Amino acid sequence: MEIFKIVAIGLVGAFCYVFLLSTKSEIAPLVLLATGIVLIIEVVNYLFISISFFKDLASIGEISGSLLTTVLKIMAISYVLEFATSLCTDLNVKSIETKLAFAGKLIIFVISLPIYKELFNVITSFIS
Amino acid sequence: MAFDIDIIFKIAGIGILITVLCQVLKKSDRDDIATLVSLAGLIIVLMLVISMISELFIQIKDIFQLY
Numbered sequence: 401m402e403i404f405k406i407v408a409i410g411l412v413g414a415f416c417y418v419f420l421l422s423t424k425s426e427i428a429p430l431v432l433l434a435t436g437i438v439l440i441i442e443v444v445n446y447l448f449i450s451i452s453f454f455k456d457l458a459s460i461g462e463i464s465g466s467l468l469t470t471v472l473k474i475m476a477i478s479y480v481l482e483f484a485t486s487l488c489t490d491l492n493v494k495s496i497e498t499k500l501a502f503a504g505k506l507i508i509f510v511i512s513l514p515i516y517k518e519l520f521n522v523i524t525s526f527i528s
Numbered sequence: 529m530a531f532d533i534d535i536i537f538k539i540a541g542i543g544i545l546i547t548v549l550c551q552v553l554k555k556s557d558r559d560d561i562a563t564l565v566s567l568a569g570l571i572i573v574l575m576l577v578i579s580m581i582s583e584l585f586i587q588i589k590d591i592f593q594l595y
Contacts, residue, residue, distance in 0.1 A: 409533050416540040426566070427543035430573050434539050437580045438531045441587060448591050469593070476592040480585070 402442070409438055429491050436487060440479075470515060474508050531580065539573055546570075 413435025420428035451472060458468045481504035488497035546569030553562035588594075 409536070412533055413536050416536055420540060420543045423544065423547040425543045425547045426570055427539065427546065427573050430577050431536060431539050431543070433577050434536050434580060437577075437584050438533070438535060441531055441584055444584075444587055444591060451591065451593075472592045473594060476588055476594055480588065 406439055406442055409442070410435060413438070429487075432490055433487060436483060440483065464518075467515060467518065470511055473511055477504060477508055477511075531583075535576070535580065539576065542569055542573055 413431060416431045416435075417428050420431055454468060454472075457463075458465065481500060484500050485497045488494075488500065546566055549565050549569075550562040553559070553565060
């Protein structure tokens with residue numbers, strides 16, 4: 401099963417981090433970053449299946465393509481942001497983490513504006 | 529390129545090597561060279577990790593069909 405390999409990578413990375421911390425080298429947080437990347441790259445391929453599934457659903461429910469791309473874009477932004485903010489908490493750099501989160505929320509809000517317009521059109525079409 | 533666990537071992541190995549070298553250099557009271565060695569080690573590991581990050585972001589772009 402895939403999960404054992406992932407857990408093994410995570411644990412090994414964590415122990416390497418602790419070991420490098422003990423030798424007080426500044427390369428320790430980089431080991432954390434490397435294990436994070438290896439773990440995510442292992443798993444990110446599974447997302448492809450779910451996205452093609454969503455595309456089929458969209459084509460069936462004749463949802464307009466632009467909505468789906470915005471949703472996918474928001475998902476991608478949130479994944480990358482979660483990766484960065486969790487790394488910042490490890491380095492206990494609180495200020496950068498809050499700024500990153502704020503920037504991400506702002507970008508997601510700006511990107512999702514057309515969805516509000518679409519929703520508004522649908523509602524007004526019901527009313528009138 | 530498929531990352532595996534050997535990247536983590538490589539980085540950890542570089543870290544250990546750098547700390548050992550720094551200790552040796554400090555004991556033979558060449559502190560300036562010790563700082564340079566640790567700086568060089570940090571730069572090497574940073575280059576490696578940055579190439580991994582770019583690989584990750586390229587894969588995310590492909591999967592989410594962004595841009």
